[in-house]
Amino acid sequence: MHQPAIPHLQAQDPDVAGLVEAEARRQFEKIRLIASENYVSPAVLEATGSVLTNKYSEGYAGRRYYEGQQNVDPLETLAIERAKALFGVEHANVQPYSGSPANLAVYMAFLQPGDTFMGMALPMGGHLTHGAPVSVTGKWFNPVRYGVRADTGRVDLDEVRDLALKERPKLIWCGGTAIPRIIDFPAFAEIAREVGAVLAADVAHIAGLIAGGAHPSPVGYADAISTTTHKTLRGPRGAMIMSTEEHAKAIDKAVFPGLQGGPHDHTTAAIAVALKEAAQPSFAAYARQIVANAQALAAALVERGYDLVSGGTDNHLILIDLTSKGIGGKPAAQALDRAGIELNYNTVPFDPRKPFDPSGLRLGTSSITTRGLTETQMPQLAAWIDEAVQAASKADEGVLARVAGQVRELLAAYPMPGWAATP
Incomplete structure (x- = not known):
């Protein structure tokens, strides 16, 4: 049976309840190897399904456009402080609805339409939002795509540097969605500094490994760090953007009011729970x-x-x-x-x-x-x-x-x- 139990759903809508139970059994009975999936804890499930889904909280803590934020403001602040402590960052925004909007907020914070940026090509392991032609990021901006060497399957950073020197991008992405090797954040940072570009690290897949000390961190190298909160981090379907204090205001303005209205407070609560879980010694063992x-x-x-x-x-x-x-x-x-x-x-x-x-x-x-x-x-x-x-x-x-x-x-x-x- 589902844990937490779903008796009200079973009584009111047995069709949906039956599908929920069927999906739970499917997840129990199959070896799940999709790299972007995980199992969250019952505590994360409870937070996700809480009455916080009833609340609307447009704005930021202490600066809301709706009343009744006595509990939401400290909740969002708690999630932010836990993210800052876990990843060792100066600023965190926990409001993005998912990874793609988080990446769009990075663009909005640093670029204007038509500006040049670099990202890993989708067929080489990058993400749609790193400039794929079918994505708005490939339509609204000028993407320059890098890839991997045919003989090694790894990024050739000398080629990335040559491309950056030629194209002079304003933003460089490192990270992606199908990269099986360590990302060399210091090398990317050196290239970005040389051409005067902002370095953004998309760590959606490896955030939990970074939190658990099983992968090097981009902190201290990347100006902005985007991540989903599920995958290896083992939280709800949400996202975060982390940055230096220098870029905090631009990123916050890009998320709200730039791209979205009110955050999903039930997701914020579940993110806070997942971040607390990821700060435990057992999570480091899990990451390893x-x-x-x-x-x-x-x-x-x-x-x-x-x-x-x-x-x-x-x-x-x-x-x-x-x-x-x-x-x-x-x-x-x-x-x-x-x-x-x-x-x-x-x-x-x-x-x-x-x-x-x-x-x-x-x-x-x-x-x-x-x-x-x-x-x-x-x-x-x-x-x-x-x-x-x-x-x-x-x-x-x-x-x-x-x-x-x-x-x-x-x-x-x-x-x-x-x-x-x-x-």
Whole structure:
């Protein structure tokens, strides 16, 4: 049953309640390897579903446009102070609705329409909001995109510097959505200083690893840091922007009134809870285990003949190039889902296939680490992935069903925050 329980929902709208329970069971029974997903604690769930969803709080603490902020103001202040303490930053804004609006606020704080900026190209591991042609960031500004080397799968910072010197961007993004290696924040900062650009770090995927000391921090190098609050940070679906005090006013004005009205106070409360959880010693151990699991899984996949972009991983994320396996990422991902292993198909650098039918798979180890899996289970997981990919090539549904059953048997021993099977 769902935890916290949902008796009122079950009584008033059994259709929705049934879907909620079905989704909870699905999350319990599948190995969830989508790199942007996780399991939040029951405390985060309770905060997200609290009566704070009833409140409207346009503005900032002490400067609201609605009355009745006696509890919201200290709540938002608490979330801000916890973010500042956890990440060691001078300023934090916890109001952005999600990662893309947070990134848009960074643009609004530092650029005018038509200005030049640099970001990692989407097919190379960047995010839509780093200047992809289909994104408003690629339409409203002048994006200059960098990528990775074909031989290493890693960013060539000498090439980034040459490009920056040629294009003279006002803003440079580092970070992305499919980067399996450590981001060299000091090197990016040196390039940004040389060309007089603002450096923005998008750490949405690795924020929890940074908080837990398992990845270097951009603090002291980046002028602005954007992040979602879910993924490795294990909080609700929200976002934050952190910065030096010098840029605090510009960022706050960009978030409100620049891009949005009232914040979602129930999400703010859940962010505050997640930040408190991430400040505990156990979270640092969790962050280290995420990386250990990813590296063990990567090694096991390489042993089975899988080609990994950059050859491995330094964080939670693994990017597989299936070209040598003779199958596209999309049919492989769909088959793996039927086998009880959830991940996403993904473009790989220099991918000859179309984005909606790419050559790769992207996976991450945050969720399975929350469930308690360790390096011990990673060879078995790699074996199941291999079996499912081979079965997909042969349209062997029997193998997929067998693997799904074995996955359910394994996960039955690992509790899931937010749901428990009834006796």
